[in-house]
């Protein structure tokens with residue numbers, strides 16, 4: 001939270017050409033240091049919550065490390081060329097992911113919309129102008145039925161029509177087969193613009209196979225890998241498997257600003273996506289984009305594109321770059337051990353109060369460790385969602401993950417849980433079991 005910025009907005013006096021700078025200097029000097037660490041949520045009357053539910057967007061995503069916040073504060077005080085800044089982000093993202101290029105978006109969902117827009121329009125300026133109207137251009141995206149999620153609205157938002165194929169028999173338990181190549185090939189035609197793929201641990205059908213097939217038809221593959229981190233090795237995994245574009249969330253495990261994401265992949269597609277997001281109110285005579293944008297390949301200069309509403313701010317772009325560099329440098333085994341130690345202590349206290357718990361280590365989740373707590377209705381008088389609701393109704397509100405609630409299990413997910421909140425969380429659960 002940039003409290004200097006808050007102070008400035010509370011004093012919007014603009015008189016005379018130099019007033020703003022004078023006010024800035026004055027405000028900074030007159031702005032006491034202790035107020036910069038004030039309880040901003042308390043002042044706004046918004047309750048702080050204990051979050052053991054994971055990096056959920058509705059709870060504000062991850063907790064930003066101080067070095068990310070410091071970088072954002074530093075970024076806020078100067079003007080830069082946003083295309084040049086995105087080109088610098090591209091270099092950083094390429095280093096971290098092994099992709100040819102990348103941009104900072106306003107989330108993985110925005111990355112999916114921009115990536116789709118790039119597949120639909122390429123460098124055709126007239127097509128960029130028409131989106132989300134796809135008439136007169138290939139506008140279909142092939143997607144396996146088992147890959148459909150609530151987030152694929154982001155793909156349709158660019159104007160694409162989803163063409164669903166195959167069966168999710170391995171998911172429903174109705175059969176042994178996944179989606180086969182012939183099923184994908186039968187859906188590909190002159191209207192096809194790309195193949196969309198949702199990355200999961202199951203990797204079904206294998207991304208390597210889908211990418212190879214797509215390549216034979218000259219089609220890009222867009223991968224939604226929003227929450228496939230950690231491990232940091234997954235930053236490279238989908239590009240290595242042949243994906244043309246990959247979307248990651250910046251506000252989940254990477255711990256960048258909540259409103260950020262990454263779109264990385266083929267350089268030409270990234271350039272097209274960037275063009276459809278940037279402020280394009282430019283004079284042709286003076287427009288000088290960075291080399292990431294190959295002006296000579298454009299048949300004109302586009303106006304504001306379909307992604308103009310997803311603008312990433314300079315502070316967010318810088319914050320994401322710093323968070324990504326930090327994320328890549330983390331010792332994941334040490335991190336997992338520390339989290340498992342915390343969960344172990346919580347499990348002991350909960351076990352003593354009669355809760356059945358199971359610590360699922362990072363080695364088993366493939367991501368961060370978590371603690372499963374089985375809710376015994378006979379003891380607590382409440383089912384899993386009842387306990388979850390009671391914890392949320394207390395003060396401060398406590399959130400556990402409800403992703404396994406249907407099986408009577410609440411999950412303590414430590415991804416966005418401050419260590420200082422562990423004891424409060426556990427004692428509230430113990431008190432609930434006693435009452």
Ligand SMILES: *Cc1c(COP(=O)(O)O)cnc(C)c1O
Nearest residue numbers: 107108109110151226227249261
């Ligand atoms: C979280 C998530 C998204 C959206 O990511 P944002 O960064 O919040 O836009 C998309 N797809 C999947 C699978 C996700 O888990």
